[in-house]
Amino acid sequence: MAGPFDAAFKQLVDACAADWVGFLAPLVGLPASVPVEPLDTDLSTVQPTIDKVFRLNSPGSGLLHIEPQSSWDGGFPDRLHLYNSLLFDRHGGPVYTIALLLRREASAPNLTGLVSRAYADGTVYQWFRYTVVRLWELQADQLLATGLGTTPLALLTDDAAPRLPEVVGRFAERALRESPTPDAGNVLLSCAFLLLGLRYDEAVARSVFQGVQRMRESSTYQGILREGRVEGRVEGHVERGRDDVLLVLRTRFGAVPPDVENRVRATADPSVLQEALVRAVQVARPEELFP
Numbered sequence: 589m590a591g592p593f594d595a596a597f598k599q600l601v602d603a604c605a606a607d608w609v610g611f612l613a614p615l616v617g618l619p620a621s622v623p624v625e626p627l628d629t630d631l632s633t634v635q636p637t638i639d640k641v642f643r644l645n646s647p648g649s650g651l652l653h654i655e656p657q658s659s660w661d662g663g664f665p666d667r668l669h670l671y672n673s674l675l676f677d678r679h680g681g682p683v684y685t686i687a688l689l690l691r692r693e694a695s696a697p698n699l700t701g702l703v704s705r706a707y708a709d710g711t712v713y714q715w716f717r718y719t720v721v722r723l724w725e726l727q728a729d730q731l732l733a734t735g736l737g738t739t740p741l742a743l744l745t746d747d748a749a750p751r752l753p754e755v756v757g758r759f760a761e762r763a764l765r766e767s768p769t770p771d772a773g774n775v776l777l778s779c780a781f782l783l784l785g786l787r788y789d790e791a792v793a794r795s796v797f798q799g800v801q802r803m804r805e806s807s808t809y810q811g812i813l814r815e816g817r818v819e820g821r822v823e824g825h826v827e828r829g830r831d832d833v834l835l836v837l838r839t840r841f842g843a844v845p846p847d848v849e850n851r852v853r854a855t856a857d858p859s860v861l862q863e864a865l866v867r868a869v870q871v872a873r874p875e876e877l878f879p
Contacts (some may be wrong), residue, residue, distance in 0.1 A: 596783050599779055600740065605626060607737030609642060615686060622644050627643050639654060639655050661708055663697065688718045689722045701719060701720050724745055725745075726745050728743075742744055742759060781809065842847070845874055848877055864877055
């Protein structure tokens with residue numbers, strides 16, 4: 589997950605780690621009150637960075653790994669397996685991995701909670717299990733009753749959709765009442781506004797938040813509204829660049845290998861996409877797109 593949604597998610601988890609652990613730990617059989625400490629998730633052996641990992645302290649042991657996903661990625665289960673193995677190698681285990689799917693566009697039939705490896709004769713030699721949470725299937729009221737840091741997730745559920753103003757109002761009332769400082773409340777409100785963009789356009793988000801006085805007064809919120817217009821144009825340009833590269837490859841070769849398409853979809857730098865478009869016209873096969 590990249591862009592402003594990724595930043596908002598990480599800010600929420602950083603600011604309210606105990607709430608997130610309390611929400612997710614029971615889903616993998618751990619007590620909600622298990623003590624944790626954040627870990628550095630920059631793994632120099634691979635290009636991507638794992639989203640969030642906590643070390644489980646006594647009486648727990650091992651790691652709790654949270655990987656949010658907002659769009660489809662055919663290689664996601666394999667990447668979870670890789671991250672799990674790298675975390676185990678560096679920090680020990682067990683490693684409890686949770687795939688947190690934030691919207692339907694992130695779901696796919698291969699997200700079963702199980703990755704298996706087999707020999708040519710079909711004999712399975714390796715299993716990897718992970719937990720899948722499809723956020724839209726959860727109940728908004730239950731999420732509104734969780735720790736303060738996870739209450740924004742209620743806004744992305746199917747249950748909230750037909751009564752979104754009410755759910756936003758209840759979330760905002762609690763955020764303003766329970767946040768330890770006005771700044772902390774503003775951060776929570778602003779992150780929720782950004783995350784709402786995963787499911788609704790900006791006009792809807794602004795409409796349902798317009799009644800929240802603190803949001804109207806927040807310089808952070810006003811900055812988001814200004815920057816959102818610029819980011820929307822940039823993101824649209826990047827998305828068109830990705831589509832252009834894939835169109836050229838499909839026109840020339842008929843099909844694009846999944847790993848190549850995944851890498852194109854993961855590229856957010858317009859200059860890299862422009863270079864890739866030029867190479868797409870020149871390469872002898874799709875696998876040569878990225879040098």
